[in-house]
Amino acid sequence: MSSQPEQSPATTFSKESVLVIGLCCLIIGFLSGIVFSIYKTPAGVAGNKVAGEQTEAVSGKLTAEQTQHLLQLELEVQQNPKNIEAWTNLGHLYFDSDQAEKAITAYNKSLALAPNNADVLTDLGVMYRRAGNAQQAVASFDRALQVNAKHETARFNKGIVLLYDLKNQPAAIAAWQELVTLNPMATAPNGQLVSELIKEIQEKK
Helix, strand or coil: CCCCCCCCCCCCCCCCCCCCCCCCCEEECCCCCCCCCCCCCCCCCCCCCCCCCCCCCCCCCCCCCHHHHHHHHHHHHHHHHCHHEEEEEEEEHHHCCCCCHHHHHHHHHHHHHHCHHHHHHHHHHHHHHCCHHHHHHHHHHHHHHHHHHCHHHHHHHCCCCCCCCCHHHHHHHHHHHHHHCCCCCCECCCEHHHHHHHHHHHHHH
């Protein structure tokens, strides 16, 4: 993945245009029949894409080729600790194999060398959430948005964590309203407009 931040976000969250193993945490909300996911930014592609909907978490599943690649990357960062791309890709493989703490370490190593990568900051936020640290997750999403205010994945994920983990509904709605202002056609994983989602949440207060 490039060390540069995203230039422009995708228009929706409901389509996936790249081949990527996306790990997402499924959250069942209080809204009837609606399931939302938290997203990983896809690796190895231009930064203007977001990961598509995943119906179930991919936990601890790496192919033999990916496992070999992981071992190669672990050796690479030992020999060349300033290799930003290696740290980033290592973080992705830890992400995909549900090794949150190792992913956090790898992403932070990458960010220590290239701090202005909104994609890596967003993925780091997802891993902080997976590790049970919701406050750090939100902080990572906020850092991503400081780098790239148009990063839709970071905004959507921030709303998820605020709503379901921190139980801060007003802040979650505010995050999603900012997303709708940025992109009125932004959608949730099930294809529902985020603007409609906000309306449903407000009606259930």
